[in-house]
Amino acid sequence: MNAPALELRQVHKSFGRTPIINGVDLAIAKGERHAIIGPNGAGKSTLFNLISGRFPPSSGQILLDGEAITGLDAQDINRRGLARSFQITNIFPRLSVYENVRCAVLWSRGYRYSFWQRIGALEDVRARTEEIVSKIGLIARRDRPAGVLSYAEQRALEIGITIAGGAGVILLDEPTAGMSRSETRDAVELIRNVTQGKTLVMVEHDMGVVFGLADRISVLVYGRVLAAGTPDEIRGNAAVREAYLGTETA
Amino acid sequence: MRSPTFRRLALWGATALVMVLLPLVFRQGFALSMLSQMGIAIIFALSYNMLLGQTGLLSFGHAVYYGLGAYVCAHTLNAIGAGKFHIPVTLLPLVGGLAGLFFGATLGYVTTRRAGTPFAMISLGIAEMVAASALMLPGFFGGEGGIATNRQVGAAWHGLSYGPQIQVYYLIVAWCFLSMIAMFALTQTPLGRMANAVRDNPERAKFIGYNPTRVRYLVLCLASFFAGIAGGLGTINYEIVTAENVGVAASGSVLIMAFVGGVGHFFGPIIGAVLVSFLQSALSSYTQAWLLYFGLFFVFMIMFAPGGIASLITVHGQAVRMGLFKRLLPGYVASGLAFLVLVAGLIALVELTYQLSETSELGKQFKVFWLALEPSKWTSWALAGFVFAMGLGLFLASLRPVRTAWQSVNVELQARGAA
Numbered sequence: 296m297n298a299p300a301l302e303l304r305q306v307h308k309s310f311g312r313t314p315i316i317n318g319v320d321l322a323i324a325k326g327e328r329h330a331i332i333g334p335n336g337a338g339k340s341t342l343f344n345l346i347s348g349r350f351p352p353s354s355g356q357i358l359l360d361g362e363a364i365t366g367l368d369a370q371d372i373n374r375r376g377l378a379r380s381f382q383i384t385n386i387f388p389r390l391s392v393y394e395n396v397r398c399a400v401l402w403s404r405g406y407r408y409s410f411w412q413r414i415g416a417l418e419d420v421r422a423r424t425e426e427i428v429s430k431i432g433l434i435a436r437r438d439r440p441a442g443v444l445s446y447a448e449q450r451a452l453e454i455g456i457t458i459a460g461g462a463g464v465i466l467l468d469e470p471t472a473g474m475s476r477s478e479t480r481d482a483v484e485l486i487r488n489v490t491q492g493k494t495l496v497m498v499e500h501d502m503g504v505v506f507g508l509a510d511r512i513s514v515l516v517y518g519r520v521l522a523a524g525t526p527d528e529i530r531g532n533a534a535v536r537e538a539y540l541g542t543e544t545a
Numbered sequence: 546m547r548s549p550t551f552r553r554l555a556l557w558g559a560t561a562l563v564m565v566l567l568p569l570v571f572r573q574g575f576a577l578s579m580l581s582q583m584g585i586a587i588i589f590a591l592s593y594n595m596l597l598g599q600t601g602l603l604s605f606g607h608a609v610y611y612g613l614g615a616y617v618c619a620h621t622l623n624a625i626g627a628g629k630f631h632i633p634v635t636l637l638p639l640v641g642g643l644a645g646l647f648f649g650a651t652l653g654y655v656t657t658r659r660a661g662t663p664f665a666m667i668s669l670g671i672a673e674m675v676a677a678s679a680l681m682l683p684g685f686f687g688g689e690g691g692i693a694t695n696r697q698v699g700a701a702w703h704g705l706s707y708g709p710q711i712q713v714y715y716l717i718v719a720w721c722f723l724s725m726i727a728m729f730a731l732t733q734t735p736l737g738r739m740a741n742a743v744r745d746n747p748e749r750a751k752f753i754g755y756n757p758t759r760v761r762y763l764v765l766c767l768a769s770f771f772a773g774i775a776g777g778l779g780t781i782n783y784e785i786v787t788a789e790n791v792g793v794a795a796s797g798s799v800l801i802m803a804f805v806g807g808v809g810h811f812f813g814p815i816i817g818a819v820l821v822s823f824l825q826s827a828l829s830s831y832t833q834a835w836l837l838y839f840g841l842f843f844v845f846m847i848m849f850a851p852g853g854i855a856s857l858i859t860v861h862g863q864a865v866r867m868g869l870f871k872r873l874l875p876g877y878v879a880s881g882l883a884f885l886v887l888v889a890g891l892i893a894l895v896e897l898t899y900q901l902s903e904t905s906e907l908g909k910q911f912k913v914f915w916l917a918l919e920p921s922k923w924t925s926w927a928l929a930g931f932v933f934a935m936g937l938g939l940f941l942a943s944l945r946p947v948r949t950a951w952q953s954v955n956v957e958l959q960a961r962g963a964a
Binding site: 347348368371373374378379381384386387388389390394397398399400402403406407409410411412413414415417454456457459460516 | 550588596726730731733735737738739741742745748749750751752753755756759760763767823
């Protein structure tokens with residue numbers, strides 16, 4: 296059983312007649328921390344949307360732990376153990392921080408659409424929710440509506456919701472976008488902490504974050520993987536430097 | 546400081562006590578029938594709010610489930626009367642509930658495929674469709690006259706014949722109380738919480754494993770069940786069901802109840818149901834223009850208290866607890882007085898206008914409060930117009946201090962809430 300945690304085979308996606316993803320191949324091993332980088336408009340977020348089932352790919356195959364998930368609905372993919380965060384904060388604004396996390400725990404504990412159990416009496420849900428709320432450092436804010444939190448707090452909550460269900464594969468879409476330097480440092484620490492033992496795929500623009508966290512990096516340009524390798528290999532890759540890195544690390 | 550569970554139990558106990566004792570306080574016949582109407586409206590409005598407040602589904606057709614439940618109950622009651630089979634009348638609302646559930650499960654399967662504006666439009670379409678079939682299928686709906694029935698069927702059980710209205714009232718109270726508790730309990734379940742999540746952000750709900758369509762569908766089924774219970778009680782109470790009961794106007798009425806009471810709080814629709822039922826029967830006995838006043842009241846609520854009475858209560862409760870209410874009081878008193886003048890002028894104008902179109906032989910002179918007015922005299926019009934204009938001016942001028950006070954209180958509430 297050595298199937299990659301996540302595998303993409305010749306994935307294509309066009310919107311109308313505009314191709315966005317042009318045959319992406321990607322294999323991410325279990326436990327790997329993988330960063331996807333690339334210039335704006337390279338198709339990074341679209342790739343995440345295809346993997347997580349927000350829209351189906353035009354062609355190609357996506358496999359999670361060796362099983363095809365191509366074209367499944369988002370909730371079905373999530374139930375198979377893949378969770379994602381969003382580039383633009385995507386939480387439940389009128390629910391409290393605690394409720395946000397608790398809702399994200401429910402399905403994984405098998406409570407599904409239960410309307411015959413009192414949610415407050417579910418000990419396993421309570422324990423898991425409290426664990427997550429404390430991990431993301433929002434205990435003091437647990438009863439506040441999520442919509443009134445600060446931006447950095449909402450980003451932490453976004454990660455909390457993503458990991459709460461215990462998915463084995465975590466997709467983070469620009470988790471540190473718009474953060475100050477110190478907030479970014481905290482966020483990296485949080486991500487490192489909560490994704491231990493899991494497979495992490497992230498889209499990120501901050502090269503400090505990428506090179507600090509990732510085991511491997513794929514460079515996406517014009518909907519194609521231009522290069523893939525360890526951070527050192529990517530740093531040394533001439534084509535990558537020319538296409539992308541040169542503008543930011545020179 | 547008592548525990549929240551204790552306070553909740555005390556609140557439920559007090560509610561039950563009030564409902565049981567009310568008929569001892571209001572002894573007149575019309576009061577009892579109004580109270581019965583309120584009990585039914587409470588169940589109906591709470592079931593509506595499972596959709597609007599808790600799941601974010603704006604329905605223009607919720608009366609379909611109330612009305613169909615009521616029709617099925619009327620036929621059941623008639624079948625019992627004809628001796629075809631027997632169930633106790635006490636349990637008849639359950640038949641209504643199951644009928645509501647059945648129609649919710651079938652019609653709702655179509656409506657809940659979408660949310661937002663499409664859901665609202667489809668629910669309106671379904672309501673029109675059912676209302677239209679009410680005239681096309683007279684066998685089930687009884688045509689224009691509806692289905693009449695008689696609740697006194699079967700032998701009286703321990704004197705419980707449901708002949709006297711007081712027995713019907715207590716039947717309604719029992720079902721109302723059970724339904725309130727059940728609907729509150731539903732908010733405390735995984736499905737109840739996911740309904741809130743789907744209301745806030747259906748897209749995100751998918752990525753934590755939930756199918757928002759399924760959540761909406763299940764909530765609509767349950768809401769239809771309770772609407773059907775209310776319908777069944779309606780059948781027992783009024784002993785007639787007509788096409789009006791499934792119509793768009795009835796659906797609009799329950800929407801107004803929920804909105805006026807406040808959709809953001811569980812107890813909001815209870816207040817709305819009580820208030821709107823009261824206005825509907827009390828105002829209509831005072832003036833023919835009651836629908837106009839009712840409409841103005843609704844517009845006023847939407848403009849000045851969009852969160853409904855429930856949110857007024859909770860926000861002011863906070864302000865009082867934190868000792869901030871005295872900042873609001875002067876503005877409220879001034880605004881309140883100006884508002885009274887405005888309302889007096891408005892009533893005078895409306896009633897004068899109504900008298901113009903009236904061809905009653907009762908004579909054209911009438912009284913608004915202590916003042917005699919006559920539509921043929923220009924002085925009456927001038928006086929009414931003057932009071933109205935003055936009231937309007939004073940009221941608008943009084944709003945600014947209220948608003949300033951509010952802003953300062955709000956800032957403080959938020960600051961302390963965050964601490």
